[in-house]
Amino acid sequence: MECMWDLGSASVRRVHECLQEDRNIAYTTVMTVMTRLAEKGLLDRMQEGRAYIYSPVQSRDAFCTGVIKNVMTGLLGQTGRPVLAHFVENLDGEDAAELDLLAEIIDSKRREAGK
Numbered sequence: 699m700e701c702m703w704d705l706g707s708a709s710v711r712r713v714h715e716c717l718q719e720d721r722n723i724a725y726t727t728v729m730t731v732m733t734r735l736a737e738k739g740l741l742d743r744m745q746e747g748r749a750y751i752y753s754p755v756q757s758r759d760a761f762c763t764g765v766i767k768n769v770m771t772g773l774l775g776q777t778g779r780p781v782l783a784h785f786v787e788n789l790d791g792e793d794a795a796e797l798d799l800l801a802e803i804i805d806s807k808r809r810e811a812g813k
């Protein structure tokens with residue numbers, strides 16, 4: 699996905715070239731993974747001649763936000779309080795800015811709920 703976000707839209711061959719810069723990977727592996735990502739709705743696929751051109755459905759930020767939301771929903775489902783307490787307790791004195799940001803987010807959510 700990193701190559702797809704960097705390239706915007708690309709063929710399997712172009713993504714394979716992008717990945718080859720960092721590691722040795724088979725073309726067929728890239729093709730299989732991109733096909734599966736398209737089947738899962740993470741990539742759009744449009745036929746251009748004999749090849750497919752793929753493009754990401756979501757931006758990197760939107761994708762990461764969704765993943766984090768899913769993880770947090772899973773973590774907070776039944777054990778929300780201990781997870782949140784552990785998170786806050788592990789912030790040290792140097793994290794005062796993060797605590798201020800958390801307080802700001804909480805205040806914002808409370809204002810939204812009060813509307």
